[in-house]
Amino acid sequence: MTATAATTARDRMLLAKEAARSVGRLTDAEKRDALLAIADAIEAATPAIVEANAEDLERGRATGLSVALQDRLRLDDPRVGALATAVREVAALPDPVGRVLDERVLPNGVALTKVSVPFGVVGSIYEARPNVTVDIAALALRSGNAVVLRGGTAAELTNAALVDVMRDALADRGIDPEAIQTVDSFGREGARELMHARGIVDVLVPRGSAQLIEAVVTESSVPVIETGAGVVHIVLDASAPLEWARDIVVNAKVQRPSVCNAVETVLVHRDAAERLVSPVVAALQEQGVTVHGDDRVSALAEGVVPATDDDWATEYLSLDLSMRVVDDLDDALAHIRRYSTHHTESIITQDDASAERFLAEVDSAVVMANASTRFTDGAEFGFGAEVGISTQKLHARGPMGLAELTSTKWIARGAGQVRE
Amino acid sequence: MTATAATTARDRMLLAKEAARSVGRLTDAEKRDALLAIADAIEAATPAIVEANAEDLERGRATGLSVALQDRLRLDDPRVGALATAVREVAALPDPVGRVLDERVLPNGVALTKVSVPFGVVGSIYEARPNVTVDIAALALRSGNAVVLRGGTAAELTNAALVDVMRDALADRGIDPEAIQTVDSFGREGARELMHARGIVDVLVPRGSAQLIEAVVTESSVPVIETGAGVVHIVLDASAPLEWARDIVVNAKVQRPSVCNAVETVLVHRDAAERLVSPVVAALQEQGVTVHGDDRVSALAEGVVPATDDDWATEYLSLDLSMRVVDDLDDALAHIRRYSTHHTESIITQDDASAERFLAEVDSAVVMANASTRFTDGAEFGFGAEVGISTQKLHARGPMGLAELTSTKWIARGAGQVRE
Incomplete structure (x- = not known):
């Protein structure tokens, strides 16, 4: 396990923000290699992951988790393999960072370029699906973002095992492992702090039931991308x-x-x-x-x-x-x-x-x-991966791919120009 | 004054939402003509607008409004003329609606098109500047949106006069006047309802002091585009x-x-x-x-x-x-x-x-x-008009033009295709 000095959810999020600076500057190849390393590490750690998952499942059975939720939660060897495969698919996608989205030269000669940049820190609050832990982390890293995860309590040990494996893989590649954080161990307070980490976390993506999404939309002061509910x-x-x-x-x-x-x-x-x-x-x-x-x-x-x-x-x-x-x-x-x-x-x-x-x-x-x-699906639309399906009108609408995990920045290059 | 049956802030917002449907389907020429009619109507109503403004100013002096704020609030003949000119400039901008942003044909033959569409209802909360009343209404209408305005109490009569003139101008052109609403007469409760009108108002743009913007960001459950503060x-x-x-x-x-x-x-x-x-x-x-x-x-x-x-x-x-x-x-x-x-x-x-x-x-x-x-300015960047300068990373960042008042929609045309 990668050691961390963070003792509060806020500390962890600040570490993610700090790590976002270096992760945001990784090259396409560095990000791809990091994801491939994560995929290999997940496969290599299959026994430990399945063991942690077995403990979660045992607790779930003891506490009356429904059979359907137990099935969602369960990871066996093939399902861990599928997690690694999904990460490799994200690795193979084109880098969404650094795309030139607009270019113009002002009459005074100042050259403007609008480029895509990582958000910084992407947060996600989701329920008993351990695959979201890996999916969101992979999508965030591929787009140059750090990530703060808050999964369901039912999957806490599984998620902790997956996060440890991914952090270790980053550290092995010389990448700041603080780019992947979980606030699961802080319980509800961790979720609350995540929803109020405006200025630290740049965007929050809830994944799960309509009730979960509604709760996040209502509570959060971090900008939210609303996904999911479909009548x-x-x-x-x-x-x-x-x-x-x-x-x-x-x-x-x-x-x-x-x-x-x-x-x-x-x-x-x-x-x-x-x-x-x-x-x-x-x-x-x-x-x-x-x-x-x-x-x-x-x-x-x-x-x-x-x-x-x-x-x-x-x-x-x-x-x-x-x-x-x-x-x-x-x-x-x-x-x-x-x-x-x-x-x-x-x-x-x-x-x-x-x-x-x-x-x-x-x-x-x-x-x-x-x-x-x-x-209506990111893979069907040809995006290669899907962050979720946005049902809001701000920023992203419909299936979201990697590009939707980026923001933009205007770069202006002048030679001493001042405004008349 | 255009009659309205609305007796609560929520009623007004629902009328705006209903009007947004027809306004969203206006053609480029219809929207341009509507704005030119509004500009003419503002000029024609100069005496009434200046008179309403004089009452606001008198109240402002009586209640100790600072000289700087009095100057911001003040409308004289040339300033009313400048409002009309600004509307004509917005009229002259290209229609941001209906732009094809992406096109792809799926392997099964389903044709996908991503087009820009109006948000629906744009809300704005702002302070003692009557020009924002006209600016935001013009920008919203040009991009096919209805608008709900909440200006400062200091400018209440001025804003009411401007809103009446604009609504009458729409009605004269056969456009639903309910597309322009103010909730000023409902005081703080009106502002509060606007910030919680999720599902009715699609996006909220605060304009004004850092404190105002912070208050809106914290309180609002409607998605906010944060503008402004610049250290x-x-x-x-x-x-x-x-x-x-x-x-x-x-x-x-x-x-x-x-x-x-x-x-x-x-x-x-x-x-x-x-x-x-x-x-x-x-x-x-x-x-x-x-x-x-x-x-x-x-x-x-x-x-x-x-x-x-x-x-x-x-x-x-x-x-x-x-x-x-x-x-x-x-x-x-x-x-x-x-x-x-x-x-x-x-x-x-x-x-x-x-x-x-x-x-x-x-x-x-x-x-x-x-x-x-x-x-860093919409006009300097060549956008022709500016909704504000976004300092957030979601949806829009930097100077926002008309395009930033639109969302998107995917249109799929098939011939009976089902998913394998």
């Missing part, structure tokens, strides 16, 4: 072809129901309801989906559970889906305005005017025509 | 030519001392101190500047006031300047790390290595070599 809609327009409607809705719900880009609500145009509701509901039910429908849906299909008002606002993250018949596109747009979390919405239609109106008017990070909402 | 440094390196050093320091301090890009602290390399301190101090004093110096500065120049530790952290915004002799560039960089507000810093040097190190290592919105810090 995602698909509209089946009057002209929606049955095959597209059925395949896209089933794919968007069933392919991975527990993620934020899975569809939660399907709105069916009245003129297509008789043609589409029954076969789409049947196809969903065949895949084990429970459809919560309004009266008009219930009248057209078997086995539909009556939807309540709460259903329209619910991110199920499960094999449940709400379905409503709407009078027209206006009605669909009004429903989306009321209930959407501004993540992703898609319309299935053969009418170009409807498609273009939907794409223009829906105010979400990603708006689609005739495609599955499951495509 | 700005100039470093005179060992090789700094006397003429550049003197001209740039004097320009950066004296040309307009009350603004955020004016220099506050000069750090002189030890090896240049004997050569530079005396003439630079003399040139500043000739312009009426009081120099607050450390012992080494005091030993080299006449009439220097001893600097205290507080001086290094002070944004004077006046004809005061602090000066310190530093041992080397490391010492200067450490001082800047400790006291800078990350706005603008400049080095005067003939040594390329010193310049490049300074430009790389100083973590500020704008870093300069051999130029006056007064160039």
